[in-house]
Amino acid sequence: MLFALFILSSLYVSIVNSWGPTGHSLVAKIAQSMLTSNSKKFVQDHLPWYTNGDLSMLASWPDTILYPDTNPVDYLNWQWSLKLHFVNTPDWICNYDRNRDCDWTNEQRCVDGSIQNYTERLANTKQDSIQRQEALKFLVHFIGDIHQPLHAGFSSDKGGNLIKGRFFDNTTNLHSIWDTLMIERRISLDFQSDSNKYYNYLLDIMHTTYMKNISQWSKCPSSDESKYLACSTAWINEDVALNCAFVYRDEQDKPFSVSQQFQLGQIYYNTRIGIVEERLLQSGVRLAAVINKIVELRKHNDKSCPGTVLIAIVLFLEVLLVLICFICYLIRRTFRRQSFGETSDNYHVVKS
Numbered sequence: 001m002l003f004a005l006f007i008l009s010s011l012y013v014s015i016v017n018s019w020g021p022t023g024h025s026l027v028a029k030i031a032q033s034m035l036t037s038n039s040k041k042f043v044q045d046h047l048p049w050y051t052n053g054d055l056s057m058l059a060s061w062p063d064t065i066l067y068p069d070t071n072p073v074d075y076l077n078w079q080w081s082l083k084l085h086f087v088n089t090p091d092w093i094c095n096y097d098r099n100r101d102c103d104w105t106n107e108q109r110c111v112d113g114s115i116q117n118y119t120e121r122l123a124n125t126k127q128d129s130i131q132r133q134e135a136l137k138f139l140v141h142f143i144g145d146i147h148q149p150l151h152a153g154f155s156s157d158k159g160g161n162l163i164k165g166r167f168f169d170n171t172t173n174l175h176s177i178w179d180t181l182m183i184e185r186r187i188s189l190d191f192q193s194d195s196n197k198y199y200n201y202l203l204d205i206m207h208t209t210y211m212k213n214i215s216q217w218s219k220c221p222s223s224d225e226s227k228y229l230a231c232s233t234a235w236i237n238e239d240v241a242l243n244c245a246f247v248y249r250d251e252q253d254k255p256f257s258v259s260q261q262f263q264l265g266q267i268y269y270n271t272r273i274g275i276v277e278e279r280l281l282q283s284g285v286r287l288a289a290v291i292n293k294i295v296e297l298r299k300h301n302d303k304s305c306p307g308t309v310l311i312a313i314v315l316f317l318e319v320l321l322v323l324i325c326f327i328c329y330l331i332r333r334t335f336r337r338q339s340f341g342e343t344s345d346n347y348h349v350v351k352s
């Protein structure tokens with residue numbers, strides 16, 4: 001009973017720290033639909049049994065652990081992970097620089113470093129299974145977060161959190177509009193408040209409108225080669241470009257400011273909801289590509305494992321030996337029959 005309650009609460013509590021639970025769940029479901037059969041098995045082996053290998057069930061776990069209302073017992077122990085959800089970029093500079101904005105080798109934590117960290121840890125067979133499970137749960141969430149443009153927002157307004165105003169009837173801030181309010185509005189107006197219907201719609205446009213984009217989204221630009229295809233630098237640069245062009249501009253195209261309340265409605269929604277949907281799709285496609293790549297590399301590593309090769313060679317040699325013995329036996333049998341039988345003359349002929 002308590003257990004069921006725990007699962008339910010982790011699914012339904014809403015938090016304002018990243019794509020809301022709906023956004024994260026959509027990203028995970030899109031990714032799930034693109035996993036290879038090997039990856040599905042891998043995911044099943046790396047998630048708790050009660051998820052039955054369903055990535056979306058724990059997609060918001062990294063948010064739920066942070067707050068006392070969802071994790072009263074040890075939310076304090078997880079505060080170190082708060083910084084892993086986002087990165088800040090300088091106001092209106094409109095590019096991302098890893099050395100300047102997220103030098104994680106010098107203890108500067110951010111979503112770029114966390115994605116590189118957890119892909120590495122998930123792929124690493126030397127990590128124990130608990131560590132790899134943690135890595136997968138973080139990765140599913142952070143590849144979602146990194147596609148919400150305001151998770152790479154400007155430093156002075158804390159990714160839009162300090163820019164306040166009204167969006168239709170809601171008193172809110174810019175960050176929440178992008179995390180949840182636009183998605184909520186879309187689902188309630190056009191999909192009878194049923195996020196499954198919305199998921200089916202997203203899957204549908206992915207396989208039609210965006211069919212040609214999928215392979216390009218799944219690759220890294222050459223400037224950001226990553227062996228696990230987690231091109232986090234490129235993804236953050238996409239965020240920053242969107243921020244400067246659309247996210248941080250009001251309906252008259254004027255930049256938002258912390259000192260002024262905004263009033264946004266139909267125009268902002270109509271011109272930005274398409275961006276939200278593209279980011280959800282990209283995020284799902286890329287999460288699947290990363291997991292598929294990691295599983296493929298692990299399989300490859302297993303194949304070249306010296307143990308297996310050695311056993312195969314020994315088996316092969318054994319079979320060969322048995323065959324040779326058998327042939328020897330056959331030859332000797334024929335030879336004996338010949339030397340003691342009617343053809344003994346031939347033997348002397350050959351010998352001389």
Ligand SMILES: *[C@@H]1O[C@H](CO)[C@@H](O)[C@H](O)[C@H]1NC(C)=O
Pocket residue numbers: 084104109110113114117118134
């Ligand atoms: C990498 O993951 C470990 C384990 O969760 C964590 O302690 C460490 O801070 C992470 N490093 C970065 C750069 O995110």
Ligand SMILES: *[C@@H]1O[C@H](CO)[C@@H](O)[C@H](O)[C@H]1NC(C)=O
Pocket residue numbers: 169170
């Ligand atoms: C936004 O406003 C609508 C309509 O008033 C309401 O149903 C919804 O719960 C509000 N959302 C938030 C996050 O406050």
Ligand SMILES: *[C@@H]1O[C@H](CO)[C@@H](O)[C@H](O)[C@H]1NC(C)=O
Pocket residue numbers: 212213278
């Ligand atoms: C999808 O592909 C088209 C055609 O190549 C391109 O113009 C468009 O920008 C792409 N969209 C995204 C979101 O990558």
Ligand SMILES: [Zn+2]
Pocket residue numbers: 017018019062063085141145
């Ligand atoms: Zn988050």
